[in-house]
Amino acid sequence: MTAPTIVSGRPASTTPGKPPKPRTTAEGERPSRGARVIGWAVMIVTAVYFLVPVYWLIVASTKSTGDLFSTPGFWFADFHLFQNLADLTARDGGIFWRWLGNSVVYSGVGSILMTFICVITGYALAVYRFRGRSVVLGAVLGSMLVPQTVLAQPIYVLLVEIGLNNTMLGVLLPQLVYPFGVMLGFVFAGSAVPGEILEAARLDGAGEWRIFRSIASRLLSSGSVTILLFAFIGSWNSYMLPLLVLTDTRLQPVTVGLSGWSQAAITIPGLQTLVIIGALVSIIPIIVIFISLQRFWRSGLAAGGVRF
Amino acid sequence: MTSASPATVAPRPGRSRGRLSGGLRAAPYVFIAPFVALFVVFLVLPIVIAVYKSFFAVQRSGLGFGGGEEAFVGLDNYVQAFGNSEFLRSFGRVLLFGAVQVPVMLLIALALALLFDSAMVRGKKFFQLSVFLPYAVPSVVAALIWGFLYQPKVSPIVELLRGMGVDPQFLAPGTVMWSLVNVVIWSVTGVNMIIIFSSLQTVPREMYEAARIDGANELRLALQIKVPMIMPAVLLTTLFSIIGTLQLFNEPMTLRSITSNISGSYTPNMAIYQTTTLGGNLNLGSAMAVLLGIATMVLSIVLSAASNRKKGGAR
Numbered sequence: 001m002t003a004p005t006i007v008s009g010r011p012a013s014t015t016p017g018k019p020p021k022p023r024t025t026a027e028g029e030r031p032s033r034g035a036r037v038i039g040w041a042v043m044i045v046t047a048v049y050f051l052v053p054v055y056w057l058i059v060a061s062t063k064s065t066g067d068l069f070s071t072p073g074f075w076f077a078d079f080h081l082f083q084n085l086a087d088l089t090a091r092d093g094g095i096f097w098r099w100l101g102n103s104v105v106y107s108g109v110g111s112i113l114m115t116f117i118c119v120i121t122g123y124a125l126a127v128y129r130f131r132g133r134s135v136v137l138g139a140v141l142g143s144m145l146v147p148q149t150v151l152a153q154p155i156y157v158l159l160v161e162i163g164l165n166n167t168m169l170g171v172l173l174p175q176l177v178y179p180f181g182v183m184l185g186f187v188f189a190g191s192a193v194p195g196e197i198l199e200a201a202r203l204d205g206a207g208e209w210r211i212f213r214s215i216a217s218r219l220l221s222s223g224s225v226t227i228l229l230f231a232f233i234g235s236w237n238s239y240m241l242p243l244l245v246l247t248d249t250r251l252q253p254v255t256v257g258l259s260g261w262s263q264a265a266i267t268i269p270g271l272q273t274l275v276i277i278g279a280l281v282s283i284i285p286i287i288v289i290f291i292s293l294q295r296f297w298r299s300g301l302a303a304g305g306v307r308f
Numbered sequence: 309m310t311s312a313s314p315a316t317v318a319p320r321p322g323r324s325r326g327r328l329s330g331g332l333r334a335a336p337y338v339f340i341a342p343f344v345a346l347f348v349v350f351l352v353l354p355i356v357i358a359v360y361k362s363f364f365a366v367q368r369s370g371l372g373f374g375g376g377e378e379a380f381v382g383l384d385n386y387v388q389a390f391g392n393s394e395f396l397r398s399f400g401r402v403l404l405f406g407a408v409q410v411p412v413m414l415l416i417a418l419a420l421a422l423l424f425d426s427a428m429v430r431g432k433k434f435f436q437l438s439v440f441l442p443y444a445v446p447s448v449v450a451a452l453i454w455g456f457l458y459q460p461k462v463s464p465i466v467e468l469l470r471g472m473g474v475d476p477q478f479l480a481p482g483t484v485m486w487s488l489v490n491v492v493i494w495s496v497t498g499v500n501m502i503i504i505f506s507s508l509q510t511v512p513r514e515m516y517e518a519a520r521i522d523g524a525n526e527l528r529l530a531l532q533i534k535v536p537m538i539m540p541a542v543l544l545t546t547l548f549s550i551i552g553t554l555q556l557f558n559e560p561m562t563l564r565s566i567t568s569n570i571s572g573s574y575t576p577n578m579a580i581y582q583t584t585t586l587g588g589n590l591n592l593g594s595a596m597a598v599l600l601g602i603a604t605m606v607l608s609i610v611l612s613a614a615s616n617r618k619k620g621g622a623r
Contacts, residue, residue, distance in 0.1 A: 035526070039428030046420060047438045050494065053453045054441065056464065060456070073464025117343050124339035128332075136340060143351060145547075145608045146601075149555040153580050153597040154354035157361055157590055174350040182343060208335035237446040239558045240577065244585065255448040255558075262452055263565040276456070279449045290444040291437070 054283075061280045065273045084277040087270075096278055098250060099257035103236060103282070106171055106253050111231035114178045118227050122185020123216055127193060137186075143179040149240050156244040170245045171253070175235055181227045188223030189216070226296040229289070236286055254282045355601070362386070362595035378591075385595035394573045395596060399603065401485070402575050406553030409489045414546060416493070417500035422530045424501075425508045436505075440498035447495055451562035454491045459566060479567040488570075491559050496552070500545045507541035508534060543615035550611060554604050557581070576600045 052074075060068060062081040071077040088096050125137055155174045156165065164170040193216050201211045217224075239255045246252050249260070258278050265271040365381040389395055420439060424432050442450060458478035460466045469476050478487045511534060519529050535542075557577040564570045572586070573579035580600065584593030 035428050039423060039426070042419075042423060043429050043431075043435050047435055050438050050442055050498070053450070053457060053494065054445070056457060057453050060462075069461055073462065073467065117346070120339045121343040124336040128336035128339075130333070130336045133336070136344065139347065143347070145551065145605075146351070147551055147555045147604070149557055149577055150597070150601050150604055151351065151354055152577075153584055153593055154358035155350060156584065157594055158350075158354045158357050160590070161357065173346070177343075177346045177350045179347075202332075208331055209338075212339070233444065237448075237558075239446070239448050239561070240581065243561075244581065255446050258452065259448050259562050259565065262455070262562065266565065272456075272462075275452060279452050283445050283449055286444045286446075287441070290441075294437070 057276065057280050057283075061277045063273070065270050068273060068276075081277075084273055085281075088274050088277050088281070091274055095249065096254075096257065096274075096281075099252055099254040100282065102168070102251060103253040103255070104285075105168065106175070106238075106242075107232050107235040110172050110175050110235050111228055114176050114181060114231040114235075115224055115228040117176060118178055118181030118185045118231070119189075119217070119220055119224050120185075120212065121182045122187070123189040123193065123212060123220065125182070125186050126189035127195070127198060127216075140179045140182045140186075143177075144183060146179075148175075148234075148238065152240040152244055155241060159245055165245050166247050166251065167245075168251055171238075171242050171251075174241065175238065178231055178234075181231055184223065184227050184230070185220070188220055188226075192219045192223060222296070225293065229293050229296050232289065233286065254278070258282065358594040358597055358601075361591050362598050365591050366589075381591075385592045386599070388592055389596050389599055392579075394571070395576070395579045398573050398576045398579050402554055402556050405485060405489060405556065406550050408486075409492055409553060410546060410549045412489070413493045413497050413549065414500060414542065417497050417545070418504055418535070418542065420497075420501045421504040421508055422534060424505055425534070426526060426530070428526075436502070439501055442495050443498050445495070447491075447558040448562050450495050451491050451559040454487070454494070455563050455566045458487055458563075479563075479569060481569045484563070484567055484569045488556075488559055488563065491563075492553075492556075495559075496549070500549070503545050504538055504541055507538045511537045540615075547608060547611050547615065551604055551608055554600070554607065576603075 056073060059074065059076055061084060062079050063071065063077050064080040064083070067077040067080065121136075125133060125140075151174075159165040159170045159174075164173070197215060197219075198211060201215055206214075236253075237255070238253070239259070242253050242256050243259075246256065249257065252260070258275060261271050261275050261278065265275055362385050363380060363382060364378045365384060367377050367379045423429055424436060429435065445453075457463045457465050463478075466476055466478070477483055515533055515537070516529060519533055524532070555577055556575040560570050560574045561578060561581075564572075564574075571578075572582045576596070577600065580593050580596045583589050583596060587593070
């Protein structure tokens with residue numbers, strides 16, 4: 001069982017230095033003025049739709065609770081951002097920063113481990129022919145279709161059985177199984193690690209681990225960043241599993257913490273402002289990572305198709 | 309240090325990959341071992357346990373709590389799940405949700421991808437980034453933001469529409485689902501657009517030139533050449549989108565905090581969550597999770613079979 005649809009894209013690792021050159025459909029093609037006006041109009045409407053919620057969040061973060069309800073939503077009122085940040089920090093002994101720290105641990109440590117496992121597994125599947133290879137490949141492909149959330153309840157039951165519920169490990173370990181990442185690793189290794197280099201290294205007496213560590217892992221570094229990025233975003237986004245597993249608020253990631261505040265905000269009005277500023281703070285790291293690593297997600301999506 | 313020690317005996321040049329020597333033979337197994345172990349423990353084992361648990365129930369023996377013994381009850385939990393009209397209705401709800409959200413989202417994604425691939429727009433980088441940016445916003449946060457934009461007291465959008473004489477009810481019983489559809493479309497259109505766009509970029513350019521010489525205009529070129537060429541990518545994104553719809557959890561769960569029109573068992577996953585935690589019935593929850601898993605599997609098999617047939621026909 002191979003995956004023709006999945007391998008069809010342009011792998012990232014073939015363009016290590018710079019992003020793939022955006023190719024316009026043809027030189028000499030000159031759309032009419034009317035077509036260009038329509039194009040612009042569609043683009044502006046589109047950009048407004050996709051950017052307005054984030055813009056609103058930024059504006060709302062700078063307002064006091066009173067101004068939030070009484071001043072026009074799309075424009076700034078009295079600048080209250082630092083006061084909001086101070087309130088955010090003060091709430092429940094700084095629990096918000098604890099949540100953010102937890103998220104960094106779950107997603108940061110988690111995605112680094114995840115990437116290592118995906119790359120080395122994908123590499124092994126791509127460069128070696130061994131007994132059981134097709135079984136593992138089939139399992140990886142098949143499980144790509146199993147969404148994490150369908151497993152959340154069963155994983156929770158397992159964690160209860162083995163006593164890992166309500167622990168950080170209980171959230172960290174299950175997410176390390178990331179078949180989409182293994183698939184990406186497999187695709188990248190297949191195109192970026194030439195067999196001749198491996199043969200040459202073996203002739204020089206290098207062991208297999210050494211070949212992976214000092215040759216293959218370098219050739220795969222660009223692909224690894226792509227996997228890391230997807231793993232990180234997926235993990236930062238995860239909600240159902242931590243919600244099930246973690247009852248101790250001090251262990252929760254920021255998504256669970258914020259949605260908890262949002263529920264409590266019905267009875268505690270001031271909390272709404274904290275939900276807003278907290279939401280903004282929580283997406284800043286991921287947006288920064290995201291924009292600075294643009295070329296990687298582009299190539300990753302090109303190579304993979306994606307699992308959300 | 310990268311230089312290999314020359315003293316070691318050079319291994320036989322591996323002529324073919326069929327015959328492997330000692331270290332070579334063990335290496336792949338060592339390399340895949342962590343993944344396989346985690347795969348078995350956190351993917352296979354949970355499924356096995358969930359299936360097992362679904363055939364048991366905690367029998368209340370006598371007085372007090374804590375005195376519960378698990379006993380085999382056969383298909384009782386499944387009968388109970390099927391008898392739960394709320395649970396069944398949640399499936400209907402997400403299917404309806406997907407029937408609207410997936411086509412609308414894919415049409416927008418496809419149209420945007422075609423626009424980006426044409427020469428009709430400048431500033432592609434900025435626009436692509438703005439469409440894709442919501443992907444970096446966790447779905448819980450996306451739902452929180454839109455939640456504010458739906459609430460009449462805070463929302464500038466409601467204010468704007470009221471100024472125009474419309475009084476929108478984003479969170480009413482009849483409309484809350486479409487408000488949810490909007491949140492999901494906002495979140496996932498960008499990813500799908502990029503996938504489709506990437507596959508457009510791999511279409512050989514000569515095909516366009518040939519069509520232009522034949523006198524095809526840009527629109528015909530898009531519809532008759534580009535779209536058929538990227539059909540596999542579109543079908544792949546459709547498949548993942550529909551599977552994603554069935555799992556809907558984060559957005560409705562989050563919006564629940566601001567509206568009572570989303571019930572605790574609004575989607576299958578929410579019903580599973582409710583039964584497992586608030587209901588405290590792990591066994592029934594497991595049976596429901598197994599049913600959701602089976603539904604997901606059946607749906608994805610049917611869809612990939614359908615898409616394979618379609619692909620075969622297109623070529």
